[in-house]
Amino acid sequence: AQSVTQLGSHVSVSEGALVLLRCNYSSSVPPYLFWYVQYPNQGLQLLLKYTSAATLVKGINGFEAEFKKSETSFHLTKPSAHMSDAAEYFCAVSLPSGNSGYALNFGKGTSLLVTP
Amino acid sequence: EAGVAQSPRYKIIEKRQSVAFWCNPISGHATLYWYQQILGQGPKLLIQFQNNGVVDDSQLPKDRFSAERLKGVDSTLKIQPAKLEDSAVYLCASSLYQLRHLTLNTEAFFGQGTRLTVV
Numbered sequence: 001a002q003s004v005t006q007l008g009s010h011v012s013v014s015e016g017a018l019v020l021l022r023c024n025y026s027s028s029v030p031p032y033l034f035w036y037v038q039y040p041n042q043g044l045q046l047l048l049k050y051t052s053a054a055t056l057v058k059g060i061n062g063f064e065a066e067f068k069k070s071e072t073s074f075h076l077t078k079p080s081a082h083m084s085d086a087a088e089y090f091c092a093v094s095l096p097s098g099n100s101g102y103a104l105n106f107g108k109g110t111s112l113l114v115t116p
Numbered sequence: 117e118a119g120v121a122q123s124p125r126y127k128i129i130e131k132r133q134s135v136a137f138w139c140n141p142i143s144g145h146a147t148l149y150w151y152q153q154i155l156g157q158g159p160k161l162l163i164q165f166q167n168n169g170v171v172d173d174s175q176l177p178k179d180r181f182s183a184e185r186l187k188g189v190d191s192t193l194k195i196q197p198a199k200l201e202d203s204a205v206y207l208c209a210s211s212l213y214q215l216r217h218l219t220l221n222t223e224a225f226f227g228q229g230t231r232l233t234v235v
Contacts, residue, residue: 043226090158097164098172106158
């Protein structure tokens with residue numbers, strides 16, 4: 001079955017530094033991949049998604065991710081961290097669900113801390 | 117556009133009591149999901165509806181959990197009786213449709229969730 005693994009449950013960066021959050025997927029075929037962000041006491045908000053149209057995907061708030069089939073990776077990056085980026089980030093893959101649908105299968109999440 | 121609405125936001129109950137959560141998806145969204153998010157973990161799918169039919173409930177603990185979406189719009193998730201390990205955030209999400217035979221997979225929008233504490 002397809003799944004995602006997020007490396008590092010906690011990542012700490014300084015304000016203005018590069019953000020790199022790692023996600024690897026296990027799949028024999030190109031999957032639908034997503035990054036979601038969750039702020040405290042909030043639901044999940046979609047940052048970006050890969051649907052095989054382009055390997056470099058740009059999302060909201062300056063985030064982007066690159067799909068690398070050879071490395072089975074979909075790492076999330078942002079050139080310069082802001083204090084407001086502190087949140088929990090989830091990588092997810094869309095899996096067949098039941099007989100006719102799709103559902104998201106999430107990684108365990110990475111908590112991003114941004115220090116002044 | 118109104119988002120996915122969930123209520124209540126917070127609930128504290130004693131073990132063995134029952135509890136119900138309500139979700140109203142985005143208007144026109146055929147697919148509705150209930151996820152359970154235990155502290156420190158990613159969300160786990162409990163049940164998926166397409167209109168008023170169940171697509172997947174393979175991970176729903178059916179001895180204590182039930183869910184319905186009778187008119188294909190809003191949905192209720194119930195736990196009876198609750199256990200300590202049911203303490204979690206219950207997230208509802210909706211999407212326009214998820215049609216595997218057409219390889220159509222649209223974005224899921226999430227509500228703010230209901231935080232359940234079982235004591």
